[in-house]
Amino acid sequence: MPQKDPCQKQACAIQKCLQANKYIESLCEDVIQAMRKCCEVHAGENSVCCSGFAKEHKATDTRTVV
Incomplete structure (x- = not known):
């Protein structure tokens, strides 16, 4: 049986x-942030749910800090 x-x-x-909020993302920022944190914690695991968040996170990591 596959793991959850x-x-x-x-x-x-x-x-x-x-x-519940007619797809207005700004009204769900708290739950979206919770998802980002979960995906950071489980970054090394094979999470289908985190696939889009992992790509988003990598894209923001390419910035150069001056």
Whole structure:
């Protein structure tokens, strides 16, 4: 039996919040942030839920700090 995705709970919370708020992302920033944190914690694991967040995180890491 496959293991449950470690961030599935947060992914479901995002969907629930977006549906309740007519897909206005700014009203769900707290649950989106919780998903980002979960994905950071479970970065080395094979999480389908985090696939988009992992790409987003890598894109922001390419900035150069002066």
